[in-house]
Amino acid sequence: MNDELTFRMEQDSLGSAPVPWDAYYGIHTVRARDNFTVSGRPAHRQLMQAMVLVKKAAAKVNGRLGDIPEYAAEAIRLSCDDILGGMLDDHFIVDAYQGGAGTSTNMNVNEIIANRAIERLGGTKGDYRLIHPIDHVNLYQSTNDVYPTALRIAVIPLLRLLSEELSSLQEAFQEKERQYADVLRLGRTQLMDALPIMAGQSFGAYAKAVARDRWRLYKAEERLREINIGGTAVGTGMNAPLKYTYAIAEELREITGLGLCRSDFPMDATQNMDVFVETSGLLKAAAVNLLKISGDFRLLNSGPSGGIGEYKLPAVQVGSSIMPGKVNPVIAEMAGSVAMRVIANDTAVTLAAASGQLELNAFTPLIAEALLESLELLSHAVPLFKDRCVQGLTLDAERCHEHLDRSGVMAAATVSYLGYDTAAELAAAMKATGRPLGELLQERGLMAEEQIKAILHPLEVTKPGIPGSGRGV
Structure with a gap:
């Protein structure tokens, strides 16, 4: 197929470059595409949509102020709505990893909006005499x-x-x-x-x-x-x-x-x-x-x-x-x-x-x-x-109780009553024999049954204070 039928030529201050004839982006995007062949992923869609919202707001304001013709403001606004609806997602092609503080992404957005607006006005993509990516879409704005x-x-x-x-x-x-x-x-x-x-x-x-x-x-x-x-x-x-x-x-x-x-x-x-x-x-x-x-x-x-x-x-x-x-x-x-x-x-x-x-x-x-x-x-x-x-x-x-009973940690509840050394001996005995603390305390005559029950009650050993004291001290 003849290149003239598949590409259009656009110009910038560096010269000219071919742009696919059906592309809504323009020469600035093409240069960025060629410069940043890094990840193969464009910037996040949420960011692109947010940039389109900025352009839509600018067009509405500039139209009200009379700084761009009303027909241009309306075409830009409607084009932004088309893009926000997902119509031209495939034309955001600038890689997420780029130099220039985001200028390439900004120009990608400007060009897509401009060419869609041109199309809405019955023009041909790339005819920026109708809607210009910078003079109209980017008016009073900087990438920064x-x-x-x-x-x-x-x-x-x-x-x-x-x-x-x-x-x-x-x-x-x-x-x-x-x-x-x-x-x-x-x-x-x-x-x-x-x-x-x-x-x-x-x-x-x-x-x-x-x-x-x-x-x-x-x-x-x-x-x-x-x-x-x-x-x-x-x-x-x-x-x-x-x-x-x-x-x-x-x-x-x-x-x-x-x-x-x-x-x-x-x-x-x-x-x-x-x-x-x-x-x-x-x-x-x-x-x-x-x-x-x-x-x-x-x-x-x-x-x-x-x-x-x-x-x-x-x-x-x-x-x-x-x-x-x-x-x-x-x-x-x-x-x-x-x-x-x-x-x-x-x-x-x-x-x-x-x-x-x-x-x-x-x-x-x-x-x-x-x-x-x-x-x-x-x-x-x-x-x-x-x-x-x-x-x-x-x-x-059951597994939780088994691990707890075998561990000897319940002996810590007796420290305030029996002292650290005795509690340590009880913990060692629990680990060695697998017997529960209550049995060992009774067998050794260290505590009465009622006191044992009070000290080892689940709520007593999992709250602040001395287990079994009833005073929370």
């Missing part, structure tokens, strides 16, 4: 205020979604706390036998940790709502009229429903990425909790014959191609893997934010890629962990 603003718009809904999923996980732990409130099991410190606890208490501790994660994410949103749109290239607002700057911030607040507000110092929000470091750090904290909890589940589920085997995780798939009957804790392992990735992404966000220089951070696309991936992974992994692991988890109460 569009990209950070769009990233905030992309992050906030994902934070809210993750918060909802964490709330459900917290509730699942609280249900397990109630379900196993009366099951006594062996508490362990440094993987060694320690003191008795109620199994429900451990689930209560998990619920508290997840509740803190929810609260931290809620607080992070406050700083994410401050946007630097209107600050243009370095935050000073050069080439953007004040009437536009104030109007677009309000327009974005209205069309997103996210409670956005204009930064009182756009230069700060343009060059400093610490708000994203903070958000990523809070995701890391949630990931740390998820990794710890999933690790506890795997350990307490281990065996079952040769391990602890006190927890029974749901069997969701066959575990081995060579060992019949083996079932692995794959959901807990998945949760741990996601947590590790989020922790790694936090390192990337930290390094990228610290590598900004002077009035701009060139590595904002890496911050966006890592942060949005962490949010997506956690938002998917948390409900899977809840649905396929936590909710179906059961306890082997």
Whole structure:
């Protein structure tokens, strides 16, 4: 086929280049495509949609102000709606890993919107006399205020979604706390036998940790709502009229429903990425909790014959191609893997934010890629962990009691009455003979039967105070 029929020629300040005739992107995107053949993945869809929202808001404002013709503003607005509906997703082709602080992604968005608007007006793609990617779609904007603003718009809904999923996980732990409130099991410190606890208490501790994660994410949103749109290239607002700057911030607040507000110092929000470091750090904290909890589940589920085997995780798939009957804790392992990735992404966000220089951070696309991936992974992994692991988890109460009775840790309840040395002798005797503490205490005449019952009552050995004292002291 003749190249003239398959490509159109477009020009920029560097020269000309062929663009596929049916492509909604243009020459700037083609150059970026050729320069950044890295991962084969475009930027996250949430980011692209957020950038389109910024363009839609700008077109509406510039149309109202009379700075672009009304027909152009309407065509751009409708084209943005087409894209937000998923119509042209395949044309966002710039790799997520790129140089230029996001300029390539911004131009990819500008060109797609412009060519769709041209098409809506009956023109031919690439005829930028009708709608120009920069003069119309990008009017009064810079990548440096569009990209950070769009990233905030992309992050906030994902934070809210993750918060909802964490709330459900917290509730699942609280249900397990109630379900196993009366099951006594062996508490362990440094993987060694320690003191008795109620199994429900451990689930209560998990619920508290997840509740803190929810609260931290809620607080992070406050700083994410401050946007630097209107600050243009370095935050000073050069080439953007004040009437536009104030109007677009309000327009974005209205069309997103996210409670956005204009930064009182756009230069700060343009060059400093610490708000994203903070958000990523809070995701890391949630990931740390998820990794710890999933690790506890795997350990307490281990065996079952040769391990602890006190927890029974749901069997969701066959575990081995060579060992019949083996079932692995794959959901807990998945949760741990996601947590590790989020922790790694936090390192990337930290390094990228610290590598900004002077009035701009060139590595904002890496911050966006890592942060949005962490949010997506956690938002998917948390409900899977809840649905396929936590909710179906059961306890082997007999195994819990067996381990507790054999351990000797119940002897700690007698320290305040018999002294440390005698309690240690009792613990050793329990381990050596396998006999319960109550029998040994009676046999040796160390305590009366009623006192033994009072001291060794499950509620006495799992609450603050001296067991059996009745005074909580």
